[in-house]
Amino acid sequence: MEIRFKSRRAPVIHDFPYPRRGRKCPHASLISITNPGGCSYACPICYARAYPWSDPETIVIYHDIPERLKAEIESSWLLFPFYLSQITDPLQPIDEVRALTLRIVQLLIDCGLSFRIVTRSSDGLRWLVRMIPDLASYPYFFVELTVESGNEKVVVTSPDAPPIPDRLDAIAQLTGLGIEVVARIDPIIIGLIDEEDLDSLIGAIGSTGASHIISSTGYFNHRSMKRLLMRMRECGYQDRIHRVVKAYRYHPGAKRRRFTTSLQFRKRFHRELRAKVEAKGMTYSVCQELPHEYDSPDLATCEGSRRNPVQIRIGERFEPLPCYGDCLCCPRPDDPPCGEPRLQQEYPYRTATLFRFRQPPLFGEDKN
Numbered sequence: 032m033e034i035r036f037k038s039r040r041a042p043v044i045h046d047f048p049y050p051r052r053g054r055k056c057p058h059a060s061l062i063s064i065t066n067p068g069g070c071s072y073a074c075p076i077c078y079a080r081a082y083p084w085s086d087p088e089t090i091v092i093y094h095d096i097p098e099r100l101k102a103e104i105e106s107s108w109l110l111f112p113f114y115l116s117q118i119t120d121p122l123q124p125i126d127e128v129r130a131l132t133l134r135i136v137q138l139l140i141d142c143g144l145s146f147r148i149v150t151r152s153s154d155g156l157r158w159l160v161r162m163i164p165d166l167a168s169y170p171y172f173f174v175e176l177t178v179e180s181g182n183e184k185v186v187v188t189s190p191d192a193p194p195i196p197d198r199l200d201a202i203a204q205l206t207g208l209g210i211e212v213v214a215r216i217d218p219i220i221i222g223l224i225d226e227e228d229l230d231s232l233i234g235a236i237g238s239t240g241a242s243h244i245i246s247s248t249g250y251f252n253h254r255s256m257k258r259l260l261m262r263m264r265e266c267g268y269q270d271r272i273h274r275v276v277k278a279y280r281y282h283p284g285a286k287r288r289r290f291t292t293s294l295q296f297r298k299r300f301h302r303e304l305r306a307k308v309e310a311k312g313m314t315y316s317v318c319q320e321l322p323h324e325y326d327s328p329d330l331a332t333c334e335g336s337r338r339n340p341v342q343i344r345i346g347e348r349f350e351p352l353p354c355y356g357d358c359l360c361c362p363r364p365d366d367p368p369c370g371e372p373r374l375q376q377e378y379p380y381r382t383a384t385l386f387r388f389r390q391p392p393l394f395g396e397d398k399n
């Protein structure tokens with residue numbers, strides 16, 4: 032895999048690209064350290080590696096992100112929780128990527144901002160906590176660690192990421208340090224992952240101290256589905272290919288560009304899985320593919336944590352608001368605590384909206 036370095040042209044801070052209609056994801060401040068799917072783990076199930084515009088053979092590292100991010104934070108009056116990263120792994124085992132993540136995390140802590148790290152990298156998380164010991168007591172941070180299968184079938188789902196037992200150990204270690212950890216088990220590949228696999232995975236996660244589980248059955252395009260089926264064949268799971276094809280209603284000649292499980296299946300599947308997760312004392316949410324009513328009650332957002340509030344500039348500091356960025360469920364829609372009702376309509380938000388009210392810079396001495 033080729034590694035290249037590039038300056039980032041687009042704004043660093045950006046929202047999920049989904050429109051208002053049908054949207055479930057709260058507003059967030061996404062940061063992508065590399066290009067979509069620019070990840071050395073190269074998971075065969077990765078949706079970001081399958082975008083038509085992705086080049087999965089190249090990792091483009093945006094080397095100037097910390098400087099650009101600092102300037103954007105200085106110009107913002109309101110910031111949604113930061114999210115590293117939805118299209119790449121911010122702790123993948125590439126020194127330059129980890130070094131950038133370290134600088135970004137330190138910057139966010141210095142500014143008192145809320146953030147979460149989404150990763151498969153158990154060793155990367157241990158390294159990060161060693162490098163920034165204060166992370167364990169930082170109140171506006173939590174981890175989402177992906178554990179999408181049992182150790183036997185990880186050869187299909189994420190063969191180059193750390194083994195599943197090590198990821199589970201990392202969850203236990205982090206929760207032991209007082210860090211909140213959410214386990215992502217998505218996407219669960221229906222037809223490959225059996226009910227027994229799921230039961231044993233939920234049981235194992237339940238004994239790590241994780242508080243919440245996020246799940247989905249996922250979606251595929253032609254490219255990612257072909258990659259998944261080929262990988263199953265290579266790994267000796269060819270006898271299950273027909274089950275996956277049936278579950279996701281896939282046909283290589285189909286004009287459809289997106290292959291998912293049926294709505295009826297998803298409703299039943301998530302209802303049953305939620306009951307199992309809640310029986311283990313954890314909460315449960317469905318990533319995107321079903322509405323909030325299929326999640327556990329009383330969650331702040333589907334991310335399952337209350338450690339990521341929206342933050343607003345008060346003078347030179349950022350202070351938490353009593354909300355988590357889910358503006359479609361604003362706690363006071365007619366008089367929003369942020370004072371900006373347009374955020375209930377803007378999906379995705381425009382970066383200019385965050386910069387609209389110019390305030391004194393947070394880092395005055397560096398501004399020239």
Ligand code: SF4
Pocket residue numbers: 341352354355356357358359360361362363367368369370371372374375
């Ligand atoms: S106060 Fe309401 S509109 Fe403003 S950021 Fe929070 S949820 Fe969104």
